[in-house]
Amino acid sequence: MVVRVRKRILLVEDDVALAQLYRSILRLAGFETIHVIDGWSALRAVDEDLPDLIVLDIHLPGLRGDELLSELSQRSETRHIPAIVVTGSDINLAVAQAKQILRKPCDPDRLLSVVERYVEAAA
DSSP: OOOOOSOEEEEEOSOHHHHHHHHHHHHHTTOEEEEESSHHHHHHHHHHSOOSEEEEOSSOSSSOHHHHHHHHHHSTTTTTSOEEEEESSOOOHHHHTOSEEEESSOOHHHHHHHHHHHHHHHO
């Protein structure tokens, strides 16, 4: 059995430049980050190794972010995983089934602060 010390963040973002920025910030803070660009890839990544937290956009190719969150909330093994939505869309917390919604453009320090808060709360 492998014991992970670093917290694992699944980053689901189809804007590659934005994902690189967020991934760099999270890695510098000591998080292990896995980046995928669509909802279907996110489901596969979750099935392979449960993340400690998910950061995602709503408008994704294929399976949308809100559909991904709905699917994960229906599974007993994944419904506990906190999710932070970073989007430019007008959505509400109930629809997104997320712990928090951050608006794009999102300040990377703000994202890191929110991620750290929810990872600590989940621990």
